Amino acid sequence: MIKNRTLIIIFLAAAAVCAAVIVLSRSAAQNAGYAEIVQGGEVIETVPLAEAENAVEIRVGSEDGGYNTVRIDSGGAQVTEADCPDKVCVEQGRITDGTYPIVCLPHKLVVRLVTKPQSGIDAVTGR
Numbered sequence: 564m565i566k567n568r569t570l571i572i573i574f575l576a577a578a579a580v581c582a583a584v585i586v587l588s589r590s591a592a593q594n595a596g597y598a599e600i601v602q603g604g605e606v607i608e609t610v611p612l613a614e615a616e617n618a619v620e621i622r623v624g625s626e627d628g629g630y631n632t633v634r635i636d637s638g639g640a641q642v643t644e645a646d647c648p649d650k651v652c653v654e655q656g657r658i659t660d661g662t663y664p665i666v667c668l669p670h671k672l673v674v675r676l677v678t679k680p681q682s683g684i685d686a687v688t689g690r
Contacts (some may be wrong), residue, residue, distance in 0.1 A: 597609050
């Protein structure tokens with residue numbers, strides 16, 4: 564009898580953890596607003612993430628004749644191809660929030676995610 568109760572408690576705790584992970588991941592995706600592609604300090608393309616359910620690929624040319632291919636979908640953005648010498652922008656991988664942008668210095672390219680402002684109390688300032 565005690566073994567059954569223990570198994571039920573463990574199962575319910577695991578189900579609660581799984582449910583929390585799903586809810587939090589969906590909440591983060593809903594806060595995502597749009598992806599911006601910036602070159603030379605100017606925004607050249609803005610793609611709302613909600614509208615990018617099917618992946619959108621954008622090829623961005625640079626002044627020196629180079630290029631970057633940016634892939635944007637509902638979950639984030641990444642540079643999939645580039646002809647710059649170091650390919651740091653490709654190696655950075657996919658971004659899914661606005662914490663860090665993807666930067667390609669040789670082509671003066673920045674890909675960043677801009678999130679919707681969250682309403683409510685800020686945990687740091689209390690406002």
